[in-house]
Amino acid sequence: MFKKFLVDDLHVPLRNIVLLEDGAATRAKILSTLQTHLRDNPDTPDHGKATILLYFAGHGSRVDAPEAILAPEGRIEMLCPVDYKMKNAGGKVVQAIPDYVLNRLLGQIAEKKSQNIILILDCCHSGGMDRDVDKTARSVRSDSYIPVDLDRQIWQGKGEAVSYRTKSLSPCVLLAACGADEKAREFTRPDGTVGGRFTSELIPLLRQAPLGCTTATELINQRELRELPNQSPRCAGGRSNRPFLNIDLPATGVLLTPQKRPSRTELSNSLQKFRVEIGSFIGVLPGTEFEAYNPNQEYLCTFVAQSVSDDHSILVGKDAQRVNIPPWSRAVVSDWKGPQLRIHIPEGFQYAADLFPVLASPPQRFVQAGAVEDADIAVKTEGGEIVIGFVKSQRENRITLPGNAVHLPGTVEGVIRFNYFLNCANKTDAIEGMGLEMYRLEGEYPTCKPDPQSVNLIQNGKVRLVSDKGAKVWLHVAHQQWYSPACTRTPLLSDGGTVTLGMGSDRAFQFELSPGELASSGFFKLFVTDEYIDLGWIKQEMSPFEGTGRLRLSHESLDLVSMRWDALTVALTITAPAKNGSN
Structure with missing residues (x-):
């Protein structure tokens, strides 16, 4: 068959x-x-x-x-x-x-x-x-x-x-x-x-x-x-939210699922309600607008989010005109209806036309601010670098821009998204008892076990490693409280359960610099929820940075209504081994 x-x-x-x-x-x-x-x-x-x-x-x-x-x-x-x-x-x-x-x-x-x-x-x-x-x-x-x-x-x-x-x-x-x-x-x-x-x-x-x-x-x-x-x-699987036969490409929009199952002889239409599998966690708000397209990518009509949950939304037609919606039609956000980020650029900024094109498709998720004090983000150039600064937190990112600046809007969006989720934390209703630990391993796959001499390498939210091709480590997610999610292969148990990554029949992690590198830094970010929710969309894989979801202001909280959540961050630094004779 x-x-x-x-x-x-x-x-x-x-x-x-x-x-x-x-x-x-x-x-x-x-x-x-x-x-x-x-x-x-x-x-x-x-x-x-x-x-x-x-x-x-x-x-x-x-x-x-x-x-x-x-x-x-x-x-x-x-x-x-x-x-x-x-x-x-x-x-x-x-x-x-x-x-x-x-x-x-x-x-x-x-x-x-x-x-x-x-x-x-x-x-x-x-x-x-x-x-x-x-x-x-x-x-x-x-x-x-x-x-x-x-x-x-x-x-x-x-x-x-x-x-x-x-x-x-x-x-x-x-x-x-x-x-x-x-x-x-x-x-x-x-x-x-x-x-x-x-x-x-x-x-x-x-x-x-x-x-x-x-x-x-x-x-x-x-x-x-x-x-x-x-x-x-x-x-x-890490690519389960990509097209079945185009796994290298991100999905375009989300599937429209009619709330009422149509008969074999009739099509669903825009006067009915449809469900899409994105919600407030991605930034959808009541009133967010979606454009609907048939499987041939032809525009059909516009829908509006009537009700929004954490992981899905219910859409209704924006206009009273009835339009047939064929099976497997998809919806793409056309207007988030949320607060837009304001970006300030100095007078004479040479990439202004690239950052704020007259006709942007899809519509950009930020606008130009007249004064730096009114802005959330400030973008300027210094030498051969683009400097992206966060006005209210005094932080900045520096990136080297290639000769073609056509990707600048996407790059700026990527930096904004990265920083938002890096600093994301639940300050009002945190889940107690969560922890992320790292230990060295001994042995070979699939029999790797913790080195009995190893201590937790993560101290005070930081871990510093020396580049070593042969060294292997594993991550340990510990939970000392009450919740047991049914969706994970290894649920966190209520009595001190753990999830291990990189040990036993999982492949271990190796932290090694590329040839010529002296140091590298990054972060581990752990999100925890007491109900299953798809977090795969957070990952930015395309180049330059490309993501989905509404860009949020730095102080804006994740919009989770029906579930508890928390997040923790661990800073990682990898350094080259000291040369013989050096201090």
């Missing part, structure tokens, strides 16, 4: 597809195919932008982690091949494929070939992977013993640490059939064949949706998948 979709709908050449069915889906064949067809395939350019799709439907398990491997709740998840627990030609029992082995292979593929990887799992736990057929369990027993050196040749000594400059720790976008404690359901089709309910609903959506602008998150939130009985499909 999935191969037919690839060939008929995406027009993928048959030579690019490897299908392992039934008896062919052995452990050895699965692992070798991941390496030869994906990681080491000479027909796929290295460091390119190919989209890599992996689909798995079958069994799996969730078992106790090997003693040497630290894993969430002490458990790992496994894909179970067709020959699982059988004996191979050498007389050894065939093991399942642990999550840390699959994760390492996906990481190698991302590093060598492309980071545009989509992994679709139609299986239980969406990690632990068994499925029910017509509500009858087909679980794989979870009493397996996993040798600690299993697949050592795949993960040993192959860049097990992640650079602190890495933009995302997720090597792929994951679409999973259900949650960690659920079972993926199967059903018997009219022709007598058995298939997964998740797959049977997902593929029609993939065929209908304009995949060049629809995100994986938007697909997984469709009613057809949300209403599956007894299973809750999930989506995860």
Whole structure:
């Protein structure tokens, strides 16, 4: 079924597809195919932008982690091949494929070939992977013993640490059939064949949706998948909010979802209410205006935010004229209706026309101030640098501007956004008991453990490290209070629970300067909420800085109404090692 979709709908050449069915889906064949067809395939350019799709439907398990491997709740998840627990030609029992082995292979593929990887799992736990057929369990027993050196040749000594400059720790976008404690359901089709309910609903959506602008998150939130009985499909990954088949590009606008489900014979229209998955956290206010576009990017009409929650808004048509809204139409903010930042530039500023163009598309989110005392931001030049100053806090940023100043507005926006979130803190209703700690590690992936001699490297909100290629560290998020969010893979427990990043089956962090660098500085920023909310939009990845959301004044608080939140900041400094003989 999935191969037919690839060939008929995406027009993928048959030579690019490897299908392992039934008896062919052995452990050895699965692992070798991941390496030869994906990681080491000479027909796929290295460091390119190919989209890599992996689909798995079958069994799996969730078992106790090997003693040497630290894993969430002490458990790992496994894909179970067709020959699982059988004996191979050498007389050894065939093991399942642990999550840390699959994760390492996906990481190698991302590093060598492309980071545009989509992994679709139609299986239980969406990690632990068994499925029910017509509500009858087909679980794989979870009493397996996993040798600690299993697949050592795949993960040993192959860049097990992640650079602190890495933009995302997720090597792929994951679409999973259900949650960690659920079972993926199967059903018997009219022709007598058995298939997964998740797959049977997902593929029609993939065929209908304009995949060049629809995100994986938007697909997984469709009613057809949300209403599956007894299973809750999930989506995860650092690029899950990017177009399904254009993962390198940010999504344009947000999907318009009608509040009333239309019949098969009629279209939704602008006189109805629509929901969009952005809210006050991004800066939407009641009255914020959105322009609607059909899948062909043709303008339809304008909507207005009628009610705004933290993570979503309800829109109504601005005009009384009825306009049909086709499925998969999108909305783009055209007027935030919020206070605009005021920027002052000195008389004769040579980049004035670039910073304040007469016709700006999209409309800019700041205006020119007549006097510096009336401004929030002051922009000037000194030598070959642009100086961006924050009037009320006496802080400034200096950037070297390239010869072409066409990107100056976006760069200024990026600096403003960066500084806002860097200094963002809850001063009225903070969550007590949160902490961020850092420790050195010993050992190799996936058996890295805390160095018993290491102390917390973060002191008084600061950490200072000496550049060291071999040194590995991990981050520890501690919580000593009461909340246990259900959305995280490793929830913060009420009795002193923790989340670890960069230890055990997670890849460690490595802090090393680039050749010729003497020092580098940055920040760790931790946001915590007592309900799930998507924070991926905060990340600015395009060059020059490009982000979404309304630009806020420096003193303006995040607009969270229905949830508690907090944030903390740790300053990081990395210095070059002292040369022999120097003081």
